[in-house]
Amino acid sequence: MGEVIVVTSGKGGVGKTTTTANIGVGLALAGKKVVLIDTDIGLRNLDVVMGLENRIVYDLVDVVEGFCRVKQALIKDKRYDGLYLLPAAQTRDKTAVSPQQMMKLCEELREEYDYIVIDCPAGIEQGFKNAIAGADRAVVVTTPEVSAVRDADRIIGLLEANELKNPKLLVNRVRIDMVKRGDMMNIDDIIDILAIGLIGVVPDDEKIVVSTNKGEPAITDDKSPAGQAYRNIAKRIMGEAVPFLNLEDDGGLMFKLKKLFGLKAT
């Protein structure tokens, strides 16, 4: 029996789709059978982030309306064994799918796949309700900004009200230099305010833009700090205990000197 994980955030533009794509590739690279579902009907993007936009024949709405079988709509990612994408429809809107239909679809998919990762649209309306309907677990993505953390708090409340207990937090786009000089909230600040468990911290990384340009998730890039963070997150999702990246310790000369003189930046 597979597990259904929804990636959500409330606020748009914090990295839900990038996170979904990277987690999906990470799980597939670990030998799991994975389906990614884009539930952002009308504004689909997971297909382009994955670099699979030219291979879409059928979509999520076609499946729930019985226009095709699930298998026909799943796009197999030829680069990663066991990874499939179910794209959203682009010419419809969120009301084209109901939470009941999503639950049924998730039940069907979990029979055959290890993980079903759902990319949730921004907002708290129908699209959100559809995305969380069939989920067992939730990952809440935020960035260290007042607006994103506020929306994450709202989403956490709604998830818990919908019986999705213990959602896990992913803090994206952390600028270590800004955290150090006190111009960006650090992970402890955010955890303290939201009072939920952490699944990962992803540093701000130019390579994400480059990888999105190419349609190749950064998790496969050994030199990308964000890719490294996503590799750790994929492992944690599979139940491995991986220590969190230490944001304060850059291992540089200044850090070592400061440590020597007991001036370690806090």
Next chain:
Amino acid sequence: MLDLLKIFGKPKASKEVAKERLKLVLIHDRANVSPQFLEMLKSEIIKVITNYMDVDESALDIQLTRTKSDDGKSTVPALYANIPIRNIRNSGK
């Protein structure tokens, strides 16, 4: 005074400002209350209390804040009210 602080003191890190603003806005979000709601609550409380005692309405302070829960593990929203009493009426007895 502010300028002096800027010259001699360390300016407040902007993340502290962010945290304070966030905590305040979340208190209201979580309790799902608006300033109008608080005003309504305030006037109702005054109405009831003035039946029993004479209070200083202008100095009345009511706000939503957060406090440690009973088990001390989490923070919960709390209604804080500071109502200065001028005179207690005993006529009700």
